[in-house]
Amino acid sequence: xxxxxxxxxxxxxxxxxxxxxxxxxxxxxxxxxxxxxxxxxxxxxxxxxxxxxxxxxxxxxxxxxxxxxxxxxxxxxxxxxxxxxxxxxxxxxxxxxxxxxxxxxxxxxxxxxxxxxxxxxxxxxxxxxxxxxxxxxxxxxxxxxxxxxxxxxxxxxxxxxxxxxxxxxx
Amino acid sequence: xxxxxxxxxxxxxxxxxxxxxxxxxxxxxxxxxxxxxxxxxxxxxxxxxxxxxxxxxxxxxxxxxxxxxxxxxxxxxxxxxxxxxxxxxxxxxxxxxxxxxxxxxxxxxxxxxxxxxxxxxxxxxxxxxxxxxxxxxxxxxxxxxxxxxxxxxxxxxxxxxxxxxxxxxx
DNA sequence: TTGTTTTTGTTATAGTATCACAAATTGAGT
DNA sequence: ACTCAATTTGTGATACTATAACAAAAACAA
Numbered sequence: 001x002x003x004x005x006x007x008x009x010x011x012x013x014x015x016x017x018x019x020x021x022x023x024x025x026x027x028x029x030x031x032x033x034x035x036x037x038x039x040x041x042x043x044x045x046x047x048x049x050x051x052x053x054x055x056x057x058x059x060x061x062x063x064x065x066x067x068x069x070x071x072x073x074x075x076x077x078x079x080x081x082x083x084x085x086x087x088x089x090x091x092x093x094x095x096x097x098x099x100x101x102x103x104x105x106x107x108x109x110x111x112x113x114x115x116x117x118x119x120x121x122x123x124x125x126x127x128x129x130x131x132x133x134x135x136x137x138x139x140x141x142x143x144x145x146x147x148x149x150x151x152x153x154x155x156x157x158x159x160x161x162x163x164x165x166x167x168x169x170x
Numbered sequence: 171x172x173x174x175x176x177x178x179x180x181x182x183x184x185x186x187x188x189x190x191x192x193x194x195x196x197x198x199x200x201x202x203x204x205x206x207x208x209x210x211x212x213x214x215x216x217x218x219x220x221x222x223x224x225x226x227x228x229x230x231x232x233x234x235x236x237x238x239x240x241x242x243x244x245x246x247x248x249x250x251x252x253x254x255x256x257x258x259x260x261x262x263x264x265x266x267x268x269x270x271x272x273x274x275x276x277x278x279x280x281x282x283x284x285x286x287x288x289x290x291x292x293x294x295x296x297x298x299x300x301x302x303x304x305x306x307x308x309x310x311x312x313x314x315x316x317x318x319x320x321x322x323x324x325x326x327x328x329x330x331x332x333x334x335x336x337x338x339x340x
Numbered sequence: 341t342t343g344t345t346t347t348t349g350t351t352a353t354a355g356t357a358t359c360a361c362a363a364a365t366t367g368a369g370t
Numbered sequence: 371a372c373t374c375a376a377t378t379t380g381t382g383a384t385a386c387t388a389t390a391a392c393a394a395a396a397a398c399a400a
Contacts, residue, residue, distance in 0.1 A: 032346095032396095034348075066348090067349060067350070067351095069348085070347090073347085088258035091388090113311065114314060120309055120310075125305050128298060131297060132298055132320075135294070135295050136281060139279075140324060140325045141320075141325065142322055142323050142324075142325075142328060143320055144284060144321045145320070145321040148318070150313055151315040152306060152314055153312050153314055154311050158312060202366095202377095202378070202379090220355080221355095236380090237379085239357090239358075239379085239380075239381080244379090261356060342400085343400085344397105344400100345399095346395105347394105347395080347396070348394080348395070348396085349394070349395085350392085351391090351392090351393100352390085353389085353391105354387100354388080354389070355386100355387075355388070356385100356387065357384100358383105358384085359383085361380105361381085361382095362380075363379080363381090364379070365379080366375100366376080366378085367376085367377095368373105368376100369373090369374090370371105370374105
């Protein structure tokens with residue numbers, strides 16, 4: 001029999017936080033309470049979240065509004081440890097999906113749906129990635145980020161907009 | 171004998187504006203005076219420029235400060251016609267380098283140096299691009315933008331920072 | 341305990357972007 | 371040229387994103 005989805009999710013978040021904690025320790029740093037709280041909100045979100053949305057969600061969950069400055073600092077911290085990613089196309093943030101496996105966290109692609117704001121993070125195909133790296137090197141540059149961002153529209157939104165288009169053209 | 175570089179540059183900008191104008195016409199639109207002025211500033215810049223920097227540069231060149239709203243509208247317009255690109259990692263804008271050849275303007279890579287803000291726009295290797303498209307499609311998404319942005323550090327900056335590192339570690 | 345480092349808070353402010361509505365300009369048809 | 375409609379630009383207010391500078395608190399080691 002299946003567990004309740006809600007509880008499963010909470011358990012998964014707990015596990016992720018555990019992994020994150022270990023990742024920080026391995027790198028001579030630590031996941032403080034605040035950092036952990038921020039990360040847990042992002043882990044629970046099903047789409048990209050802005051810093052100020054995060055403040056509101058923090059207030060909902062922990063009954064206290066952290067100052068923007070602190071939130072941005074913590075976001076910077078989490079980004080620098082690759083525990084979260086910034087979606088530049090939207091100035092929003094998502095939790096890393098590879099959080100259980102940070103040691104061999106290779107390059108990933110962030111497929112950002114500009115309509116529903118959902119982000120799909122999947123490992124980047126090795127061949128493609130090497131081809132990219134090669135091209136970038138040839139152009140006299142060195143890649144800094146392990147996350148390549150793509151502005152997309154997801155199939156779900158695509159279908160919705162198509163049916164919408166149909167309905168208005170009818 | 172070489173022409174003065176400055177004049178050559180101005181001539182190139184004029185040609186680019188001409189091409190842009192034709193591109194707009196072909197697409198049933200037009201490059202108004204304001205749009206042309208904004209585009210010419212971006213064509214003359216050697217790095218990515220923010221909307222508000224653009225206002226200042228506009229004032230320098232045309233002795234009048236356009237309102238932010240107008241600038242953003244015009245930037246949106248130029249982006250939608252692919253005449254300029256937005257560098258999401260920096261919230262800045264650059265003129266398209268393929269402006270003379272918009273009809274077969276394929277996918278390009280924007281190599282953004284996070285240190286000096288310069289952006290190198292080069293055509294994306296076809297094989298790599300198709301590989302990418304394939305992966306994106308497999309993940310159930312459709313790519314929206316023809317510009318793939320990479321946060322990099324250019325060789326020039328890399329050397330500078332290395333010599334700097336050497337000097338402080340000495 | 342004391343001093344040091346790291347983290348978080350506070351206040352103010354800088355920088356990026358858009359809304360809603362008004363005015364001006366352009367262009368087609370008469 | 372005149373009128374209407376569509377497009378473009380202007381205006382003022384305001385929302386959203388992000389950081390600077392300095393203070394307080396917490397963590398930690400000597």
